[in-house]
Amino acid sequence: VPLPEKSLIARIRRMAASSNPGRPRNSSVLAGIGDDCAVLRLTGTPRNPRDTLVTTDFSLENVHFRRDWHSPESVGHRCLARGLSDIAAMGGDPVAAFLSLAVPRDLPQLWINRFLGSLIDLARKHSVTLCGGDTAESPAGILADIAVVGTVPQGKALMRSGARPGDRIYVSGQLGGSAAAIEELMTKPRRKPKPQDYLRHFFPEPRIELGRILREKGLASAMIDTSDGLSTDLAHLCEESGVGAEVQAEAIPRAAVGKPRREVDLELALHGGEDYELLFTAPRGKSVPSRIAGVPITQIGTITRGRKILLRSQTRARQELKPQGWEHFRH
């Protein structure tokens, strides 16, 4: 009797292969699904040697997504986007993805096909090959864990720890759009928000190209992606760099969501997570364009010598900006 696990591997393998007709897999991939390990050649050339980047991210049902809120396409896209965003935050080039997927015995095959199809579409868009993973029957709910491997020229990875007092703080795109979708889903369960009105939540585009350009041009001194929310991610960056920051409330670019479009509240832009934008610092002297790779770039503050993160506002007294973690949603 073939195992459910084995047939699922066979299905993933078939889909990964057939979804890529006429397109060779990433040239760094020597062997993908079908052996004990994937084999990758990540060295670069002797004149341009590369370092390797690795990140892993869970996507758990009722923690990171809900089946009644998120289509299989959205779940598959977000699953891989989380990992790609981490590669972007290092200024790296993604190469390969590894999907560990456990599903309940009664999950319709159509759900898996739509999930995988969407994940593989995003992978292909970034020349990433699905190279392996693991499968199992899940005791409860859909459980996915994605590992993404990428490369960056040796010694050029953009770390969180490079920010220095006087550096300017920038953020890409707009903030709070993803959390706004969760707020809609929680407060108006009857009227589901349309994915096209909340794209940053349902189908976030990882900022791979932007991250690569910031690294190539040597613009950024430190970088992180906004997965936990600005207040938390800026705290991480400052902690790793041993610095503080001052942020101007009115400068923070707030997402426009819904139909008709409305701008999200400052609180969501400050603390809402899962926007997967890039938050980076650049030395004062560097000229940072207002748009890179089609993405708007906004200066929102300055790195300071202290260890606190302060929020300045034209209408309120200066206050400390405490990290207010993003707990996903509670079911």
Place this chain on the structure above:
Amino acid sequence: VPLPEKSLIARIRRMAASSNPGRPRNSSVLAGIGDDCAVLRLTGTPRNPRDTLVTTDFSLENVHFRRDWHSPESVGHRCLARGLSDIAAMGGDPVAAFLSLAVPRDLPQLWINRFLGSLIDLARKHSVTLCGGDTAESPAGILADIAVVGTVPQGKALMRSGARPGDRIYVSGQLGGSAAAIEELMTKPRRKPKPQDYLRHFFPEPRIELGRILREKGLASAMIDTSDGLSTDLAHLCEESGVGAEVQAEAIPRAAVGKPRREVDLELALHGGEDYELLFTAPRGKSVPSRIAGVPITQIGTITRGRKILLRSQTRARQELKPQGWEHFRH
């Protein structure tokens, strides 16, 4: 309010750091836990360039382990051993591990400490650095997924696909010992088997050194680890190589388990999984020692031109050996 996820990351980070006093992390690790990605330098030297190996493996409560059967130390050890065994099966050197861990809100901290301590002990033994991962609150049960990254000299990875007709088939150690523990646990729930009487189940040693020597000496033409059971893993190797096999029943080394020691039945040795031994082929002319790196090596059969896998026995008629998948246990 600090997040449960964040405090768990902090705890893992502290344990990974403090468990390694006086021992530098693997020299290939430039940056571990604490940034968006880990940064690894896996190139080797210009004269000895390396390829990269990646594998991921689930360890899910009530699928791969049970809390009333397995101590936290056993779960942590087995979690990493699964990944290390995949690296061994390619003849590789492991470098870094990435642990994605989701735990229920009410899981005692002591469980996590014991689990992590044991996992990190095994990592240290093989000069592997715990470099990152993800954490979350689990909706149900303990969920772990381990990714292991390793390297091998360029072009030297031992694949499943290299077996040729006439090659001899070898297996390391003994088979069936892990499944025997599950059989005890299922049939005699009152009398729990002692870990020391079933070490291959509770604390399997991945065959890293053996795999490395087989690769260095150019002995093996194809290799796989016995995670699913001999009948299934040999079928994988034959399928990838496009060959068949003939196995001699009496030659299969059967594990001795329990107290007093008894040899397991042939059925367990043929189909029982999770022994994490190495199953490999070697060309007829190669002289394979009967013991390598302290591990007994036994010839069990021959690769054939056909596509079937046949089991020969002195007492029974020749029969086809069908893969009888290893479904872990059902709860």
